[in-house]
Amino acid sequence: MELITNKIFLEHDTGNHPENKSRLLCYPAIQEKPIPNGEQYLELIHPREYLQFVKDVCGRGQSFDQDTVTSPGTWAAATAAAAAAVMASESNDFALVRPPGHHAYRMRPSGFCIFNNIAIATEYQRRQGKKVFILDFDGHWGDGTADIFLEDNDVLYTSLHQFPAFPGGGWAEEIGSGKGKGYSVNVPLPVASGDDVFFKGLDVILQAARAFDPDVVAVSAGFDAHQADPLLELNLSTKAYYRVGELLRNNFPNVFAVLEGGYNVKVLSSCIDNFLAGINGRSAIGGEQPTHSTALVQEEFERRISRLLSAHKGFKLL
């Protein structure tokens, strides 16, 4: 797995917003890859009238809401992010892009996200007859992605995220609906969760994923669950991202990833490099040790996992 990136992602100018271009500037030496025009892929998920609305707002450099801002360069960056996600899905690579995507709904931007990059790449794969397992380990619940695939049984949406936190939801009992019932696995992590409970949650997700038997794994790779992230209160180490990569490597042949959050620019590249080292079978980088949760956090986590397992009882995957 290699990084796919391009300077065009810096053209989404958000000033001193937490999601700003310094997030990608931590990779100054990385080689750019040419990225095709992404407009051709947007309608895989987003209706045409939504695209026109976004284009108009970006053209004026206005904000969609308090969190989700644009500049005149945003349209070019956001469409390229979707294209890079599709490219990554074809070559099992990591799309290092911005703006992120997993809070974006079919018809609504939200939480720094405009187009749902991982959903676009997932739909692109699905139209080639592939079953896709989405692993969203960003510390926020990917409400947009979850909503887009809520009723599908050929896409398994899974997420580990802090609860309570933005955007709300992602509760253990949310298991999908219609024929998609049982095909959403949401693991809400208590505040101050460390590596130990995170991996217990990931074990449950991987059990469901093995039963699902995907052709492709799509990773919404956000790194804001790291202990030094300013936006959330989870306590993952960089070593955790290494282990996630290793587990994916050991379980699934086809994996691609798209950057979501991660707002401490001092540790973001170390988190990403560890994930890549794990998935590429290299040694871990840096000296952060695995983190542990208090007894109270562990007890609350166990209660949530019991609720998740009872909600899924009788459905196919758990």
Ligand SMILES: [Zn+2]
């Ligand atoms: Zn996030």
